[in-house]
Amino acid sequence: MTKRILTTHVGSLPRSQDVVDFIFAKENQQTFDQAEYDQTMSKHVGTVVAKQMDAGIDIVSDGETSKISYATYVKDRYTGFSGDSPRNAPNDLKMFPDFLDRLAKSGGTPQYARPMCTSEIKPKDCKDLDNDINNLITAIKNQNARQGFMNAASPGVISLFLQNDFYSSREKYLEVLGEVMQAEYEAIVSAGLHLQLDCPDLALSRHMLFTDISDDEFIQIASQHVDVLNHAIRNIDPSKVRVHICWGNYEGPHVCDIPMKKMFDTLMKVDAHQILFETSNPRHAHEWTVFQERKKDIPDTKILVPGVIDSTTNFVEHPELVAQRIRKFTNIVGMERVIAGSDCGFGTFAGFGAIAPDIAYAKLKSLSEGAALVS
Template sequence: MTAIKTTHVGSLPRTQEVVDFIFAREKGQAYDAAAFDAAMEAACAETVRKQVEAGIDIVSDGETSKISYATYVKDRYTGFDGDSPRNAPADLKMFPTFLERLKDDGGTPTYARPQCVGEVRSKGQGELEKDIANLKAGMAAHGATQGFMNAASPGVISLFLPNRFYKTRDAYLAALADAMRDEYRTIVDAGLMLQLDCPDLALSRHMLFTDMSDDDFVKVAGAHVEALNHALDGIDPARVRVHICWGNYEGPHVCDIGMDKVFSTLMKTRAGQVLFETSNPRHAHEWTVFRDRKTEIPDDKVLVPGVIDSTTNFVEHPEVVAQRIERFTDIVGADRVIAGSDCGFGTFAGFGAVDPAIAYAKLGALAEGAQIASGRI
């Protein structure tokens, strides 16, 4: 029997203690640095324990110490300062009453999104090395043998931290790629899988590039992939995962670009594994893109479809999960499929649509569904 492995996109709910520490740092308030580190270490270990208990094979640190999956770079790299205007996705602008409801209900997270106002340079890998040590310690304590760590792609940084310094967008992307290279290498050299979060390859179509045609946007996405691949030069693609998504929020998503339009761009990433949404109602049908374009999937690519969603508190039935997995094993074989989630459950610290306990119940359903699918292969 081929056992289908399980994983997820990366971020998981933080404890209130962790959230309080992160926002104290975010707001420039005084806090005990040693107590901060101790809280992150303990919380990461507990996050790993819960993943293992739920049946997840390839675990993460839950992005415990990060304010968000993209804007954390402002704390680890020079060149970022101030704040930038918020721009709601185009689909939410089409339904202003729903957008207002999200704001009134606290459904939109509040955190700094600085602009790039100077040269982007690494401040060193000290904070990353703490995250790596915490994850590896948690894995050793709770019997996890495979782990991954998230890092922002050059493209997603450019999406959330707009350029006000470099002469061109391409120059900004190139600077980001050069700056992020050491972070990527540090994660891989630590024996972990590197996951690059790349919602810029889909989400940015209806956030930043709304005035473009789909074809013109695909050219932009292609430039993002070129920058990413440059940063990954010399790193074994088998150690790299790339995640694409259309935004981890409940909403109409009627402006999302189709997977068929960005499929070729995604396949050009120097990543052995590609993670993508297949559970949310706007993209659940797009498994057929992979079926119909099977010959365009490189033989060394492993597919990691999201077989549970991350924006609702429904706990998927394990049989539904199994059926979603089987769609992809029928396309590329069981040895090239890993069961994953649509997105993260804690994209922003202290903010998440899914109750923390339910998030782990959903991961448990993912693991149970993978077992069912494995037994039928």
């Protein structure tokens, strides 16, 4: 029997300015000192792991320190990407043009390279991945952290942001992405880390890319994405895998979000024991009832990791509210099958984010304090 509720989050955390400067120097193909770059990344990972520990987080990440974003980082690790993918604002933002215009004028929309797939995808080398893994493992040992996890882009989310202009079909592109990402997934787990697969393609892409089809047709596409993902992780113990579903980590209307009740069955088919999902922001806070109503359909192996703090607002949730949110899920599946998490990340894109860095860690502290109240 679990004695207390463990804590984690979705992965990305605010990066220091020197880290951001190096990331964009690399992005813009500027000359920089590689040894200084490596030292800066290693030092920052050590810092963010220490800050997570100070905030009471049990299962820690590297904050996605070296990545410019959770999805487009793959363009630097694999050949086959060039040019620029079509940019398309989510439908909910298009419905409110004044708000979309305000976002653009305030710098509220990240503008990073999103090349298309224009030739055969092949791995370059493993240096970036190896460095990320080594930096996190070192920080975990130095801080005596309980467990670490590392994020990796799912084939589906890669296809959402780095679109296909080479392979014969979307399905073929997904299949190839699954094949090339398999080695990254397995390397993370082989190092002793848990693998987190980021899958906004199972929700966000409904109102960002697949906007002209029905919900039923989208669910079929999402199921294909899950099949490809499951094949890519077929050699990995599901207890070492976490999957995160997301409707887009941005403040906005979100009136076009496909409901959790429609995606529940698809989500439960992912070969991952831990399921991370939004349940704090105002558009999805009510959806804890989906899990209550579908309790008998939640496999016994699944561990629910609800977001009990909102990643789009600088409000710091009261620990009592966090505890209330956690109890909604412990009452459904029991304490031993709930880990307290966040709705999404706090540093989705390097150098860009709605949450002030010190507030991000204050929110994580409140998360752990709320979890302690349940325990």
